[in-house]
Amino acid sequence: MRCNLAFFTFVFALLNLALSNTFLMAQAESSQQVKFFEEKIRPLLARHCYECHGDKKQKSGLRVDSIDALIKGGDSGQAVVPGKPGESLLLAAVNYDGLEMPPKEKLSSEEIDHLATWIRSGAPWPQSNLTPAQNLTLRFTESQKNFWAFQPIQIPRIPNSNSPWVTNAIDQFVLQKLNAHDLSPAQIANPEKLLRRLYFDLTGLAPSSDTVTDFIADPSEEHYRSIVDSLLASPQYGERWARFWLDLVRYAESDGYNSDSYRSGAWHYRDYVIKAFQNDKPYDQFIQEQLAGDELAPQNLEAQIATGYLRHWIYEYNQRDAKSQWAIILNDITDVTGDTFLGMGMSCARCHDHKFDPILQEDYFRLQAFFSPLLPINRIINAPAEKIAEYQQKLLIWEEATKDVRQQIDEMQASQKKSSRHAQYSKFPLDVRPFLFKSPAERSPYEQQLAYLADLQVDAQITKIKWEDHFKDDKKAQWEELTAKLKEFDKLKPLALEVLPTITDVGANPPETFIQDTDELVQPGILSIIDPSDTLIQQNVGAPTTGRRTALAHWITNKKNPLTSRVMVNRIWQHYFGEGIVATPSDFGILGSRPTHPELLDYLASELTSNKWSIKHIHRLILHSSTYRQSAMNPMGEKARGIDFDNVLLWRANVRRLDAEQIRDSLLAASGELDRKSLGPPVEASKPRRSIYLKVIRNQPNELLMAFDGTDNILSTPERMTTTTPNQALLVLNNDWIVERANKLAANTEPDDASPKTLDAAVSHLHLHLFGRPVQDTELATAHKFLTKNTSLSANWQDYCHVLLCSNEFFYLD
Incomplete structure (x- = not known):
């Protein structure tokens, strides 16, 4: 008996061990199946199938977001037969065998194999504990989830280099890339070229002749940095850099389309942007x-x-x-x-x-x-509080004095205004018309928004009614009497204060x-x-x-958002180097360009956020770097072009043409006509204000600005094209406005006589004024030959000034 008990104890232990192993093996198999389904099958179905066969749509009566729905199938039959891939219509469809799913692009062979493996194993569908929000992420591939732009900004380790060329961290990152490709950077540009580049980049205008002379005499680091600071503090800096932002937000002062009506007060936003950059908001x-x-x-x-x-x-x-x-x-x-x-x-x-x-x-x-x-x-009054109070007090006096006559005028207009409004409302679609006749209090929020759009049109039509023609006989006489009486009180009526378009x-x-x-x-x-x-x-x-x-x-603006700071520092970099670290500044997506210097991009982004989001801090980092100050000429040019033809690695400075506004403003500055007054209402193109203050009417773009690739102000413009066309050459040679600037320049600089000494002084001054550099001996000789032709000195000098204004050197930075 004792022996039998020992035997049964031993057998029971073996059975228990076998059952435990079987349970553990099943548990391991179940765990592997869950992992396989969650990593391979659920994301595949979400990515390719849920859009047409999910909870929103069920094309052909089929849903694929649960195993019950798949087994039930759709109009064509059972989609999945667990354990039997050959009988599962889903597998036939993804193989394009009779049916074709997904219809636009066949799954990869690997994805099809995953589906077959899953069905063969019994099509297990574990219960999901994911929230609806988390389910959204199943529709992303691993490569999308790991895409660089969506990763947190990492503060990179700054490369270490003892090169004397290095000024700051920017140079360390750039030099590391150059060295990796067996390239070296260019030397620092000569003082006059660097100064001209700096002035145009920060202010959109050339330096004065005295400033050039001073910097040539003292091109020290201390002097350079003091100029950077003074330019960043100048009003012209805000005017220059606001222009880039206005391009992005498609700023304009008119509605566009056919009517293109003027938007009174819109210019205050332009001034807001200028001041924001100026004050380093x-x-x-x-x-x-x-x-x-x-x-x-x-x-x-x-x-x-x-x-x-x-x-x-x-x-x-x-x-x-x-x-x-x-x-x-x-x-x-x-x-x-x-x-x-x-x-x-x-x-x-x-x-x-x-x-x-x-x-x-x-x-x-x-x-x-x-x-x-x-x-x-449009209800915010742009005036100091005391001025608003004064206005309201005067308006109250006028309203009280004209109360009776205005009431009589309103009564005469009421019937026509009502019938006109109703007639205009009847022109709107049937699904809009009913709530237009409701009182504002009865409208839903959405109806209020649509009524706002409709009333813009209706009110515009009512203001076009010519009341003096509308009334006849006695009514007309009464109208004329009342309006004349109202006019007698004009001296009491205050001038209307401007309202602003806001939200x-x-x-x-x-x-x-x-x-x-x-x-x-x-x-x-x-x-x-x-x-x-x-x-x-x-x-x-x-x-x-x-x-x-x-x-x-x-x-x-959360610092954890990986996009905002990267995008902005990339835009700043773009306007200094002609192209961003990411060459597609408004497309950080998969079809956009990859960053050429990803660590540098994250370094600049982290510098922006860690320095109180200061734009001027990023300016200083870039402008103080040797990378920015490089010459456009590099002794290893032929080798470098063979390795990096597009200068992506920044082995030299890029030669850049002035943009449209820089060209117009420079022509006015060269002729001595530029009005440097800051801020205020827009002006017509005939006025010599900076281009940023010109009136921006979408359907009436400025001819000169558009010829040199200005924006249409309809779409967001992250980067402008830089074209070179015959029309541009013809324009600068023949455009009346440009010829007038050349003549004005000539009148301001014409030499008193044609003696060699006088001509040398005048030509030297002109070259320094227009090109920001001393004249060369060969240029003096050519100028003497041209200016002493058998015609009047004045005529020759006008042509000479015009030729210099048309030159590449005037239009380009290097």
């Missing part, structure tokens, strides 16, 4: 004020003006489809915000998930949801945001590749707005 604050200045600082006039960023869209007065027009406006704001602040082209994700970048269609409308409550307003929200309760052409509601959120969860909106109790734009502004 922290870049994070600069962004926040433009997106949500009205929410963040409702009593701050400058912050209110900043929201003019959200008013640069195009508006068509002849477009009656208010719903479509409002959608176009929101799309435009969404696109420009993605381009400008994030360097990500969002527009491709408006109709579908982006084909290359990890930007989902949901992401596009999650971003747009931050702007969906917008309501344009608010339609109220504290936002309209709903739906994915285009669907009934799928989305909440505000950022790019899912960075954070797939909905953004937490903190709304101030009693505030008239939603707080959504404040939340967006805080996310964009």
